[in-house]
Amino acid sequence: MKSVNKHSQPKRLLLKSFTFLLFFAMSFSVQAQDAVDTERQAEGRKLFKSLCSSCHKLDKKFVGPALGNVLERREADWLISWIKDNNALRASGDADAIAIFEEYNGSPMSSFPMLSDKNIEDILYYTTVGDPKKAAAAASGAQATVAVEKEASPWLIYILIAVIVVGVLIVASLLKIISELKGAPKTPGIASNLKDIWIGFKKNAFLHVLLVIFLALTSAYVGFGLLSGVGVDKGYMPIQEIAFSHKIHSGDNKIDCQYCHSSAKHSKTSGIPSANVCMNCHKNISEVSEDTKMDYNGAVYGKNELDKEIAKLYDAAGWDPENLEYTGETKPIKWVRVHNLPDFAYFNHSQHVTVGGQKCQTCHGPVETMDEVYQFSPLTMGWCIDCHKETKVDVNGNEYYTKIHEELSKKYGVETVTVAQLGGKECGKCHY
Numbered sequence: 001m002k003s004v005n006k007h008s009q010p011k012r013l014l015l016k017s018f019t020f021l022l023f024f025a026m027s028f029s030v031q032a033q034d035a036v037d038t039e040r041q042a043e044g045r046k047l048f049k050s051l052c053s054s055c056h057k058l059d060k061k062f063v064g065p066a067l068g069n070v071l072e073r074r075e076a077d078w079l080i081s082w083i084k085d086n087n088a089l090r091a092s093g094d095a096d097a098i099a100i101f102e103e104y105n106g107s108p109m110s111s112f113p114m115l116s117d118k119n120i121e122d123i124l125y126y127t128t129v130g131d132p133k134k135a136a137a138a139a140s141g142a143q144a145t146v147a148v149e150k151e152a153s154p155w156l157i158y159i160l161i162a163v164i165v166v167g168v169l170i171v172a173s174l175l176k177i178i179s180e181l182k183g184a185p186k187t188p189g190i191a192s193n194l195k196d197i198w199i200g201f202k203k204n205a206f207l208h209v210l211l212v213i214f215l216a217l218t219s220a221y222v223g224f225g226l227l228s229g230v231g232v233d234k235g236y237m238p239i240q241e242i243a244f245s246h247k248i249h250s251g252d253n254k255i256d257c258q259y260c261h262s263s264a265k266h267s268k269t270s271g272i273p274s275a276n277v278c279m280n281c282h283k284n285i286s287e288v289s290e291d292t293k294m295d296y297n298g299a300v301y302g303k304n305e306l307d308k309e310i311a312k313l314y315d316a317a318g319w320d321p322e323n324l325e326y327t328g329e330t331k332p333i334k335w336v337r338v339h340n341l342p343d344f345a346y347f348n349h350s351q352h353v354t355v356g357g358q359k360c361q362t363c364h365g366p367v368e369t370m371d372e373v374y375q376f377s378p379l380t381m382g383w384c385i386d387c388h389k390e391t392k393v394d395v396n397g398n399e400y401y402t403k404i405h406e407e408l409s410k411k412y413g414v415e416t417v418t419v420a421q422l423g424g425k426e427c428g429k430c431h432y
Contacts, residue, residue: 037129044126047119050366051112058127064109065100067127080120085111088392088416113390114362114377231342237374238336242316243296243309248288251368257360264349264360272335275317282313286321295371338373339364345381346430356419357394362387381430388424392416 048056048067058068070079074096081089082097086109089097101108112120249255258264263271287307294301301309314321318330341347352358360367365376377383393416395401401422408417423429 037125040122040125041129043119044122044124045131047115047123048126050369051115052123055109058130064104068130070127071124076121076124079124080117082109083111083120083123084113084115084390085392087111091416110359110361112361113387114365232378232380233340233375234378235374236338237372238338239297240336240372241334242312243294243301243306245294245296245371246367246373247369247371248292248294257367258353261360264353266350266354268348268350270349275313275330275333278313279317279319282310283319283324286310286314297372338375339379341379344431346432356391358391384430385420385425388419391419393419393422 052067055064056067058066060066074082078094078096086097086101090101249260250257260273260277261270263269287310288303290303292303292306294306296305311321313319313333316331316333318327319325320327352363353360363377363379364373367373367376393401393405395405404422405417408421409415412421414421418424
């Protein structure tokens with residue numbers, strides 16, 4: 001008859017527990033990584049569709065080259081530099097940048113200085129893995145939707161951490177049991193140790209002071225973080241009185257931004273076009289084509305709905321579509337402002353558009369793809385300063401700035417100075 005080893009059972013239990021916890025942790029780790037990858041894919045797809053799809057496709061040449069698996073042909077750092085400012089890359093003498101420019105008959109690509117390195121890396125990740133449906137077919141276990149996985153990503157990480165902590169406690173407890181079965185003296189459990197620590201803490205005034213200081217600093221940090229977000233309305237998209245689609249007007253019909261916002265070239269403000277500016281076209285356009293669609297306030301507007309929106313414009317402008325004449329009875333269109341800087345911040349559109357040569361998309365994002373305009377950029381001071389640090393000064397045709405540029409380039413030891421080096425970080429430039 002075989003003797004039973006009284007110590008073998010806890011050992012087997014320990015081994016099984018450890019194996020289970022290891023497998024469980026690895027499973028959650030894989031799921032968490034899958035969720036993070038899916039989030040990158042979704043963000044990259046959104047940016048690609050809004051910024052790149054008008055000129056590029058993944059699988060074939062369009063206005064520009066096909067971008068599928070572009071990382072196999074170009075280095076990531078080079079692509080980041082090219083996307084942010086391909087003009088500067090060509091000016092630096094980069095042979096590849098010049099070759100691409102010449103291959104496409106000198107047609108310049110839009111620069112995207114407002115994109116961060118992470119934004120561009122997400123776009124490049126999307127060009128590698130493709131659309132979600134295709135990626136789901138290639139990846140095992142990717143059955144949930146992008147929205148669900150995006151929301152679940154941080155929770156999977158939290159659960160993984162909790163599992164590891166619980167696993168460590170279980171293993172420690174099992175090791176303690178094994179040690180006691182082997183004859184080691186019994187020691188107080190975790191609960192007893194924690195109780196002793198708590199009693200000691202209550203009696204130590206110095207630890208009380210440290211706790212108060214820690215809580216005060218933590219509260220200040222959290223409070224400052226919350227207060228710094230007040231007034232940052234990135235993503236703000238109000239409902240307008242008339243459903244106006246920038247995608248239809250600026251995107252599909254290629255109407256230049258400055259046709260409607262003409263004062264952006266000459267004044268501080270970009271201006272809101274009057275109904276008469278709209279009527280320059282809509283005197284002859286009283287209805288849209290059958291296939292015109294617009295996503296508005298969670299609904300899809302077709303021909304019937306959009307024709308009614310044109311009727312609202314006629315009512316505001318006092319236009320009689322039957323007799324083709326103005327009645328003189330006008331009404332103001334109550335547009336809701338989307339971008340609104342605080343009164344203590346000075347911003348001049350003409351300085352950026354005319355002098356700086358910036359495109360509207362630098363601050364306002366891909367407006368030509370938006371049915372409903374929303375605040376694309378945070379418009380915070382830090383965001384503006386970052387742009388000034390990265391934007392190179394173009395001094396062509398300006399002798400005054402050429403002289404200053406030469407002196408500053410010697411001072412900073414660079415070939416091309418940035419707006420920040422030219423004074424773009426001085427408080428008085430934006431606050432007065």
